[in-house]
Amino acid sequence: MGKVESPLTGLFKKQKHWVSQALVVALFSGVLMSGCQALAAGESSVQEDLPVVGSYENLKQWIQRASERDDGYGMKANSAPAQTTGAMADTGLVERQAAMAAPASAAPQAKNAASSSFASAKAAQDHSTTNVQVEGVDEADIVKTDGEYIYQVNNRRVIIAKAQPAGEMAIASVIRFDDAFFAPREIYVDGKDLVVIGSGRDEVLLASDQGQIAEKRAMIAPPHYFPYAGVVKAIVYDIADKANPQKSRETAIQGAYVSSRKIGSALYLIANRRLGVHLPENETPDILPWYKDTATGEDKLRVGYDQIRCFPDFSDPNYLIVAGVNVEQPKEPLHLSTYLGAGNIVYASTENLYVALRNVHGPVFWRSAMDGVSPAEKTSIFKFALDGAKARYTGKGEVTGRPLNQFSLDEKDGFFRIATTAGNAWAEGDGTSKNNLYVLDASMKTVGKLEGVAPGELIYSVRFMGDRAYMVTFRTVDPLFVIDLKEPTAPRILGKLKIPGYSNYLHPYDENHIIGFGKDAVEQSIADDAGRVVGVNAYYQGMKMAIFDVSDVSHPVEQHVAHIGDRGTDSELLHNHRALLFSKEKNLLAFPVQVMEVDKSNSAASGEKPSPVPAYGSFAFQGAYVYTISLEKGFELRGRITHISDEEYQKAGQYYYDNDKFVSRIVYIGDSLYTLSNRMIKAHGMETLEERGALAIPGE
Structure with a gap:
């Protein structure tokens, strides 16, 4: 185990x-x-x-x-x-400081700047682009x-x-x-x-x-x-x-x-x-x-x-x-x-760049965790106006708590929005975790806030989509909160959905549907020496995908679900959004996965009493999972593509360590799908995944 x-x-x-x-x-x-x-x-x-x-x-x-x-x-x-x-002072490295900036007239406006080669690039075959947070x-x-x-x-x-x-x-x-x-x-x-x-x-x-x-x-x-x-x-x-x-x-x-x-x-x-x-x-x-x-x-x-x-x-x-x-x-x-x-966290719109820094003031972190006293956790956000290749500082804001990643930050119609967590999930009293959402105006002054969401839980993912924000928190179940931001000065919760597991990454499907990528989870009761249940713990399982229907914002629904592997299964997508290939127009969804599976037949044959703690799986697969995705049928697996040979799979034990053969990205050009590892590029037909070509990449 x-x-x-x-x-x-x-x-x-x-x-x-x-x-x-x-x-x-x-x-x-x-x-x-x-x-x-x-x-x-x-x-x-x-x-x-x-x-x-x-x-x-x-x-x-x-x-x-x-x-x-x-x-x-x-x-x-x-x-x-x-x-x-x-x-x-003269540092001795150079005699004088060089000019730091060209005349303003030399730099075009960033929001209007476009590569002179863009038109020629568009003439190439239809192809995928990097999955980014902000269009443009x-x-x-x-x-x-x-x-x-x-x-x-x-x-x-x-x-x-x-x-x-x-x-x-x-x-x-x-x-x-x-x-x-x-x-x-x-x-x-x-x-x-x-x-x-x-x-x-x-x-x-x-x-x-x-x-x-x-x-x-x-x-x-x-x-x-x-x-x-x-x-x-x-x-x-x-x-x-x-x-x-x-x-x-x-x-x-x-x-x-x-x-x-x-x-x-x-x-x-x-x-x-x-x-x-x-x-x-x-x-x-x-x-x-x-x-x-x-x-x-x-x-x-x-x-x-x-x-x-x-x-x-x-x-x-x-x-x-x-x-x-x-x-x-x-x-x-x-x-x-x-x-x-x-x-340490960067977000950019087409007009502004924001750099966030998580700060802690007051009681130091480990002391506050033990004492149940919450330190004064603050996040400073520095705003820079983008003008050509220049970034000019224009102001600073501050909010309570710490953001998770770049998707905790967003800008719309001149307002900056940020979701944070303050406190610790295992602490009690004032030190317990609370989740917040703040809205700042163009001068970086807080004009709206929603605080104290899901006490005792932590934010696992956030996605801002227009006038809404979607926030996933987790401790033993996964609440998906739908938050209304139409009125910047008065953000409010419209609805929530509680389901097992959690989502690490949320991706828009359309204005009323969002895709969640994360892990499934199971609850286990915690008993004292007398056998009395004193609490509940949760153990993550394999990878989970879900399509959430938020057409009725007061009652979001988990419309479709798909699972991959057992405990230990992981994907770079859960940590890096750029690993996702998604095209709504092509009904295409693909990403790299390392699959771990538990051999349940051996456990049953041994006659051993099942452990109350879920077991980790053994290495079973690494490569690309390719799906057809639609609102009608959800996730339909087209197939799997790997760069590891059958012989190498036979030799694998609990783990497989040749990471150079791990598929890291999937792209498409025309009707061909390409998977890439450090050792190989393979091409397959997009619809039936028939192999069309392979290119070996020599070592260094």
Whole structure:
């Protein structure tokens, strides 16, 4: 029997991340506006109100403030950083700071920007696109297609494969990277441009500081500052000649990759560059983040103190870096903005970018969990107006609780909506979890709220659709709440449906139907030593899909249901919406699944008494599940596609570990369906799934 684990056990594992974050985030809260230099004239009024770091002394005092805690409960008072004037210090990396932005006239409006190659791309065969949250806002993924070629991030390279005709697939080229530290993560494809986004290490910093860093790590006290060595890169290739891609531009930002978006020709990168609380007494070049843009030269450039702004009441000792690149204008400089603060969840509409940061103030997380006292959990949301490749900060809002992911955030008609959870599912009294929904206006002021939904449960998924929001919470059953947002100042619950299991991801089918993807669950009574039932626990089972009919908003209905596998079955779709292929027009639904099955015949033959705790299954299948989906018949399985041979299935035990043969994405071109793993691309007919071709991908 596999390891026993209830959903609540899984919840505790998730909370461990929040605990570690609370150590950093719950460091201080207080107005840090005083002691900051005023911005230069000519910026917008909001930008003028946003203070500037101005000097190393100011930065050091603010970060020092973050480390002054009163046993994790009260925040010690401290004076504001001293007013400092003067030019930025010469860091020794470059002589002068390069120009940070091109003239405004050089950048088109983001909402109207469109690739000049878009029309030619549309001339290709009908093909699928990445499943994104907002129409018109592209999201990077590991696989893209333009209707003729398929592009895939494959280990530490990018494969370009000719996909048409399906029976004659061939590798057109393989992009490898000279930087041994660079690992591609995601890509964008638009016309003749391929953008590769990846993470790396600052090899120059590592080489020069290797001995110094080792010496510092050998010391126990006092703590020392360690230079941050992470790098985010966006590399643009001209792929007009698929057999010979040409690198046309490279940008690099020191920091950890958070997310990205692409609207027309404007690419936006968001990164966090960690500072920590132990800065050196004397200024060093490593304190300031660097960037590089081949549009303006090959040198690494430091961001000056006079170009770093402070978020109001920031609480995380990091730099948040927002960069904009005009992909179609290789000579237009990178647009870079740097802020003292951080962010970890990104949402973008066609006009605005929002970066959310979960904060905890007051009692530290693990103490509050044991004491049943709820910490002051807050989420800060920073808003940026998008203009061409520029992202301009326009305001900040704050709400109670923590969002789950990007689908907890939304914008409509100038209003920003966000769903959050505050508290802990296992706590009692004031510390127990509660779920909320807030509406903020264009100036990021809260104008409407709905609080205290489903006490004792956690949000598992959210989807905003027009004037409604759908929220799934879970502890032992799955309530689906339908929330009315037609009046932004007065959100209200219209109806709810309680069913076993939970949905991790909600996807629109049409305006009155929504598809839920998640896990089934069974309830088990908890008895004391005397045999008295004292509670109920829930154990997740195999994967579950459902079509919810919300035509009658007061009484939502689970119209159709389908199940896959037993306990342990999982799909990337439950963690990453980009793994879904869905077309309402083609009645097509497909996604990758790893199926685990319990051998019930052996259990029955052994005569053993069934365990009250459901058993984990053994590996049975990995590949694509392909469905015909309709409101009339629900989910009809067309078939399954795998890249693992029959012989390899025979050799598999409890688990199967060759992940390179796991199907990760499914796309379609014309009437052919393509499944991709790191070892192979297979093409099948869309209707009957007859195999039309296979392309082996060699190892690195």
